[in-house]
Amino acid sequence: MERQPPSPETPAPAPACGGWAFWLGSVALLGWVLGCALQLGEPVLAPAGRYAGLLAASLGAGLALVWVGRRRSSKAGAVLGWGSVFVLALGLGFSQTGLRAVWLAQQALPASLEGQRLVLTGMVAAMPTRQAQGLRFVFDVAEARTLAGEPVHVPARVLLGWWGGPQLAADGERFDVYRQPADLRAGEVWRFTATLRAPHGSRNPHCFDAELWLWEQGIRATGSVRVALRDAPPQRLEATARHPVEQARQAVRDAIEDRVGAGSTPDDDGDTEAAGRARARIAGVLAALVTGDQSSIEHADWEVFRTTGVAHLMSISGLHITLFAWAAGLVVGALWRRSARLCLWLPAPTAAAVGGLLLAAAYAGFAGWGVPAQRTVLMLAVMVALRLLGRPWPWPTVWLLALAVVVALDPWALLQAGFWLSFVAVGVLFATDLKAQEDRNTPVKRLILSKVSALLREQGVVTLALTPLTLLLFGQVSLVGLLANLVAIPWVTLVVTPLALGGVLAPPLWTLSAWALTPLMALLEALSALPWATLSVPAAPWWVGAVGVVGALLLVLRLPVPVRLMGLPLLLPVLLWPVARPAPGQFELLAADIGQGNAVLVRTAGHTLLYDSGPRFSSGSDAGTRVLVPLLRALGEPVDMVLLSHRDADHTGGARAVLRMQPRATLLSSIEPEHELQAVRPATRCVAGQRWVWDGVRFEVLHPVPEDYATARKTNALSCVLHVDNGEHRALLVGDIEAAQEAAVLARAGQAQALRSDVLLVPHHGSKTSSTAAFLDAVAPRWALVQAGYRNRYGHPAPEVLARYQARGIQVIDSVHCGAAQWSSAEPGRMVCERERVPHYWQHRAPPLGNAE
Secondary structure, eight states: OEEEEEEEEOOOOOOGHHHHHHHHHHHHHHHHHHHHHHHTTSSSSOOOOOOOOOOOHHHHHHHHHHHHHHSHHHHHHHHHHHHHHHHHHHHHHHHHHHHHHHHHHTTTOOOTTTTEEEEEEEEOOSSSSEEEEEEEEEEEEEEETTTTSOOOOOEEEEEEEOSSSSOTTSOOOOOOOOOOOOTTTTEEEEEEEEEOOOOOOOOOOOOHHHHHHHHHHHHEEEEEOOOOSSSSEEEEEOOOOOHHHHHHHHHHHHHHHHHHHHHHSTTOOOOOOOHHHHHHHHHHHHHHHHHHGGGGGOOHHEEEEHTTGGGGGGSOHHHHHHHHHHHHHHHHHHTTOOOOHHHSOHHHHHHHHHHHHHHHHHHHHTTTOOOOHHHHHHHHHHHHHHHHOOOOOOOOHHHHHHHHHHHHGGGGGGOOOOHHHHHHHHHHHHHHHHHOOTTTTTHHHHHHHHHHHHHHHHHHHHHHHHHHHHHHSSSSSSSSSSHHHHHHHIIIIIIIHHHHHHHHTTTTHHHHHHHHOOOHHHHHHHHHTTTTTTTEOOOHHHHHHHHHHHHHHHHHSSSSHHHHTTTTHHHHHHHHHOOOOOOTTTOOOEEEOOOOSSOOOEEEESSSEEEEEOOOETEEEEEIIIIIIIHHHHHTTSSEEEEESSHHHHHHTTTHHHHHTTTOOEEEOOTTTTOOGGGGGGEEOOTTOOOOEEETTEEEEEEEOOOOHOOSSSGGGOOOOEEEEEEOEEEETTOOOOHHHHHHHHHHSTTTTTOOEEEOOOGGGGOOTTTTHHHHHHOOOOOEEEEOOOOOOOOOSOHHHHHHHTTTOOOOEHHHSSSSSEEEETEEEEEHHHHHHOTTTTOOOOOOOOOOO
């Protein structure tokens, strides 16, 4: 029977690619992604055999499902397929992620090799990143031997630092690290002496997970080039052609810095040091735009970009790659049309689309292949495939396909903020359908107005839709972001970035790009300086953020007004989530995991005190920026007082960042009048006898006395000792006092019970010079908190000190094993460790205290 065309009254059937088969594909993709996500939630890994068995069972069931479906009616096959496909895809995603995780876990560094000096031979696998003290680089190890020449097994890929200046080992031996090369380059083969350790990072609520990042990169050990005076000097064996992309990236980055950032010191033309630093900052931003090296951007500039909501533009974003693909497609199409033979073989529009895609993929690879780049290239690939097929796909399938491929390549990207910001933004744009509706006869003026209107609406939609997610992930959102992006998006996309990319072929264009970027940077700095530039709220549970995203989506969708208004109440929880605080008369301690240093947050019903601020890691990185500021923002903490026990950098390193974030906080400290922090916030000198009461909780300074300021020979002797007491439970925070100061505090205490405390911040991180028997007997704490770095060179806490605590039945909680530690006077018998509260299989498990070797 001849098939008749559909009548005008009968709607034409939908294309096959938009029917149930593609919706079934969407179900499979969703199952795959959820399976991967479920595996990431495992606290510990199962044996490889279980994952392999699940993978085999899922594949076998899938093949059986196809066979059964082909032998049954279409209706029965569909009924059988939908639920089964979802479950099978779930199993496949779960099992393959588990197998990859097991394989990564097997690459771990043997504990017996931690801290040993090893002779490593291998290749620099990526362009090194420059830091204030030296270089950090990825190193592929080809051979590892002990100093005696015995071969040992270490992870194939490690992250090393090569720092300048002499260092001392724990045994007092001097290491000479001055022999650092000025031009360490990707592809070079080196042999040097280095020390390795497990990839151990800090664990704090609402903060960056360094161990997850290292795991995701496949890096199973970190370390540093440490050459003792008696060791053989580092040796460059050869320069190879391996890693050509990384070599090209490094060459371009260095060329940008030489041309744009040159002259960072005064010269004969009267150039100022400030102008040189400004040029270096601009050069770093251009290097990030061209090569994707985000470490080239200074931390202060990143803060400006985050505050103004344009951070996505200052790295390789999807917008940049889309623009590059469009421009590359125009060039390929124009060149293709010059050959009649090529046009007969493949139409010019198709060649332009495919060529633009391939060149955009090459650009994304050159720029580091980050999640935004992956997402954009995959989206472009799907669009090109749709053009070649000539049939539309449902947008959820397109979106899920790109998401599933990214997850297949990197399952742990699901735990990265950038992943969700990228894909939620794209999904919102798909769902709201912001395509302009013009035709060829549209007047130019009307077309331009339409494009501008579409840009404004698109930016407004994305900003509104991502606000709840941004608040959930970062605890703050830019209030000037819409204005900043309206200026920055077209300027960076159409002017700065094309000039920066063109500089690869014509270096003078880098100078033009720098000139174009300079006024934009000035505008962004002015916007970021506004007191209302950002809105900060306490961190809410993840489901509150998800509800908020749904509410924002309802507001921007093309729906009836009553339906859209239903989104408003869904936004309120994420904006008004209450801060959980102690009850009146109670107090809480949170000892942050900040490495070698002290930082303890003391909270009452209505007040907050920060005792010390952790170390400074480098000139551009400190515990305040990395840990304390994000933590305080997530907790919704307005700090009333910052108490810095003494001037040492491991106690004051993060103070500048905290004080700038907390303009109303007073500063109490023993720092000298000429200390640099006095210019940030004038400090009141801490003196024994100072007392105040917050919400029924008494605070008292026990040390130092005024005479100590004139007689103390060491800064540790001036450590401010703080006693916190609510009448039933107490805490004693002592900084770096040593035996003499412990005795002085005991002598002034008078009564035998005056110093009794539930929690003691272990003096001087557990140094041999502190924690005397008499002091421990007088304090008699139930809990002792040690804030020290993993495998720190001082050996804190010292074994003999640890033995004194253990002999008295005092439970020692150290940040290496616990992460951030939380204690409440309302539950004095409970200490909550962040590493135990949210366990993950990729987190490092250090040897027990006393068995570090």
